[in-house]
Amino acid sequence: MKLADSVAIVTGGAGGLGEATVRELAEAGASVVIADLADDKAEKLAEDLGRKVKYVRTDVTSEASVLETVEAAKALGTLRYAVVAHGGFGVAEKVVQRDGSPAPLAGFTKTVDLYLTGTYNVLRLAAAAIAQNEPDADGQRGAIVTTASIAAFEGQIxxxxxxxxxxxxxxxxxxxxxxxxxxxxxxxxxxxxxxRTPIMESVGDEALAKFAANIPNPKRLGLPAEYASLVHHILENPYLNGETIRLDGAQRFGPR
Structure with missing residues (x-):
């Protein structure tokens, strides 16, 4: 399956990994819906990339909001792809804090709601729409890429x-x-x-150098364009399925 003449939804498409993916897919000929909440950045990106890219304000945790985004994507053509790349929230706290109190439940719940429930919400609604497509000669109707982290395997303190x-x-x-x-x-x-997303760059060069020191090869942070390139390949390679692919320069998180 080729990206040209197809439609893709990219959540978190206004920044970091998502923006790089929007640019990559649009360059490959796809029409792309930027699903995000960052109005100014998303509108500017859509304007920069032209008529085949549209911004739709999207709350990934809301069924109604994601359904509106799916309908907007279908209006552009055949929706075959979704890339779930949103971020925007996280807490750093031990299960039991220094004063002996348990970590607040609210931070845990909000994080899981955004990254896991939000992912599932987009996955299920996009898949239901993609399932309406006519299959190609290989029986394929589309593909969905989700985004985890190596923290899934080596979560730090x-x-x-x-x-x-x-x-x-x-x-x-x-x-x-x-x-x-x-x-x-x-x-x-x-x-x-x-x-090396814009959020990571905000920590400064000294901190970035420390992060890079723990990455075996290449000894630098990954580039959003490298993530986007991998997504592009996944979407067009029909035999990649059911797998989680690490993109980390052989990095393994230590405890801290």
Whole structure:
């Protein structure tokens, strides 16, 4: 399946990994819906990339909001792809804090709601729409890429909420691929390591150098364009399915 003349939804498409993916898919000939809440950045990106890219304000935790985004995507053509790459929230706290009190439940719940429930919400609604397509000669109707993190496998101290939510995305991958196999819809997850997104760059050069020192090869942070390139390949390679692919330069998180 080729991206040209197809439609893709990218959640978190206004920044970091999502923006790079929007640019990559649009360059490959797809029409792209930027599903985000960052109005100014998303509108500017859509304007920069032209008429085949549209911004739709989207709350990934809301069924009604995601359904509106799916309908907007279908209005552009044949919706075949969705890339779940949103971020925007996280807490850093130990299960039991220094004063002996338990970590507040609210931070854990909000993190899981965004990264895991939000992912599932987009996955299920996009898949239902993609399932309406006519299959190609190989029986394929489309594909969905979700985003985890290497924290799913080596969560660091204070990352219990984030690690649990991303581990949930990894756990969802194979079962979703199996659920959707009869419909000709593939599901693959990317688990990035430390990526040089705008948020990461805000920590400063000294901190970035420390992060890079723990990455074996290449000894630098990953680039959003490298994530986008992998997503592009996944969407067009029909034999990639039900797998989580680490994108991390052989990095493994230590405890801190």
């Amino acid at each position: 204070g990352q219990s909420a984030y690690a649990a939510s991303k581990a949930g995305v990894v756990g969802l991958t194979l079962v979703a691929a199996r659920d959707l196999s009869s419909l000709g819809i593939r599901v693959v997850t990317v688990a990035p390591g430390t990526m």
